[in-house]
Amino acid sequence: MEIQDKFGVFIGDNAGNVDTAIEAIVRRFRPEETSLGNRRSRCLGHIINLAAKAFILGEDVEVFEDQIAVTLDGDGRLGISEHDLAQEQAHWRSRGPVGKLHNIIVYIRGTPQRRQAFTRDVSHVIAEAKVKGEDVDFTSELTVILDITTRWNSSYQSIQRALILQRPIQLFLFSFQDVLRNDLLTEEDWDTLRAIVKGLGPFHQMTKRLEGQASFGSHGVVWEALPAIDHLMSHVEQSRAQLIEQEEEEEEGEAQSDRTRRSRQRHARRVNPLLICYQNAWQKLQKYNAKTDEHHEIYAAATLLNPCARKRWFVKKWTGDAAGYVDQMIAKNKRYWEENYRRNSLNEFPDVSGLQDEPINDWLMDHSDTEEDTQLDAFEEYVNGRPQARDWRQHNIFAWWLSSGAPELRQWAFDSLSVPAMSAEVERCFSKARRLITFDRNRLQSESMEVLLCYKHWLDSGILE
Secondary structure, eight states: OOGGGGOOOEEEOSOHHHHHHHHHHHHHHOTTOOOOTTTEEEOHHHHHHHHHHHHHHOTTHHHHHHHOOOOOBTTBOSSOOHHHHHHHHHHHHTTTHHHHHHHHHHHHTTSHHHHHHHHHHHHHHHHHHHHHTOOOSOOTTOOOOOOOTTSTTHHHHHHHHHHHTHHHHHHHHHHTTTTSGGGOOOHHHHHHHHHHHHHHHHHHHHHHHHTSOOTTSOSSBGGGHHHHHHHHHHHHHHHHHHHHHHHHHHHHHHHTSSOOHHHHHHHHHOOOHHHHHHHHHHHHHHHHHHHGGGGTTTHHHHHHTSTTTHHHHHHHHSOGGGGGGHHHHHHHHHHHHHHHTGGGTTSOOOOOGGGGGSHHHHHHTOOTTOOOOOSSOHHHHHHTSOOOOTTGGGSOHHHHHHHTSOHHHHHHHHHHHTSBSSSHHHHHHHHHHHHHSBTTBOOOOHHHHHHHHHHHHHHHHTSOO
16 A cells, blocks of 8 residues: 555644645645545644634744743743843743743743742742631642743733732832832732633633543544634634623713813723734634635534534524535535445445443434435435434444444545544654653664554553553
8 A cells, every 4th residue: 555545634733834744745646636635634723723813822923932032041031131031031021021021930940049939939928828817728848830922821820820829920020020020910900810810711611622532433533623623712802792781881971970081082092902812823723724624624523523513513603694605515525425425335344243331322323213214325314314312421422333324424424534633643742752752762773663652652652551
C-alpha cells in the first residue's frame, strides 16, 4: 500500500502555511483531487483558544503579540533593558486588569527573593485568617500562575488562581507599590477579573472535554466540533444579552433618581468593556464556524453519522437563514458517500456476535419503536431516522455502528468518527518525545523513537498488557 492510499484527514492549526502544506501534499500524491474540502480539518482547541484570547486581549491579538518586544526565559527576563521591559509592561497595561495582573505575576516570579516575599505574604494571610477564625481555600505552597501564549487556557488558569490569592497579592502590592504603582488593582479591577473568569469558564470546560482520546466515539471526535462551537456562541450571545439587560435596568434606575441630565448622558456614553470582550469572542467563533461550511464532508458528516444526532440535530440548530443550507449539506454528503463509499460498502466487517452479550448493546439494538422500513436508500433511511440514544455519553458509538448501523454506511462512519477534534494527541506525543530525548541521551535514532513512543501509547491505552 502506497502512502497516498493511507491519506485521510489532515488536522492542524489555523495558520495559512498549514493550508499551503496540505495542498502541496495532496497535489503531489493525489493530483486528481481538486478540492481540500474532505481533507482539511482545523484543530478545535486552537479555535477555542483564539476565541478566548480575543475575549481577553481584544480582536487584534496577533498585532498585540507582535508588539511584545521581549520574551520570557523561564519565569524571568535575561538581558532585557529597562526601556524594553517598561515598553512591554505598558503594552500589557493597555489591556486593562488582565494586563496589569500579568505584569504583577511576572514581577513576583522574576526573582527568588520576590517569590519568597510572596510566599511570606501567603503565610501571613493564612495565619491572620486562623486568628480571626476565618477559612482560606489555599495553602502556603500555592503561588501565582504565569500565562503562556502557546498554552491553552493558561490565561484562564492564571486569573482563576489570582482570584484565590487576591488577599496575598494585595498585600504584596502594598509592599512593592513604588515599583508597581501603575499596575495596582482596584476593587473594580478584581470584579472585572471575576467576570472574565465566569465568561471564560465554558471555553475552559469545552477544551478539557475535547482533548480526550475518544475511545468510545466521544470526548475528542470531530463530530463534536459543530455542537461545541454552537454551544460557545450561544453562551457568548446569552451573556452579552444579560449584560445589556443589566445595564438598561441600571440606567433606568438612574434616570428615576435625582441625578443631573449631564451625569446620565456621561454614563450612557460609557461602554462596558465586557460587552467588547464577548463581541470579540463571538466574531472569532463566527469566523471559524463559517469555515466549517467549506468542509461539510468532515464536520457535518461526522455529526450526521452520530446516531444520536442525524439530520434532526441540524434541523433544530440550523434555524433562520441557516435552515436553507440543511438540505444542501445533506445532498453534498450523500454525493460524497456515493462517490467514495457506496460501491465498497458491502465489504465484510469483523464478527460482532460477542457484543450481543453486553447490556449496552441489547439496549442499543432495541428497535421496538422504529418505524417500518421504507423504499429510501440506506443513506436517506439513516439520516432521516429517529436519533437513537439521548444519553449517548454512556454508550459506545463505534459499538452501535458495528451492531446496529447500516452496513452500507459503516466504513464511512468509522472513517469520519475516527477524526480527532483537536491535535492534542499529536502534541502530547511531541511532549513525550521531548522528555524522552535528554541532554544525556540525544543520539536516539528515529526508528528507536518510533518504537518507544508506540509501545508507550499501546501500554497507556490498554492495547498491550
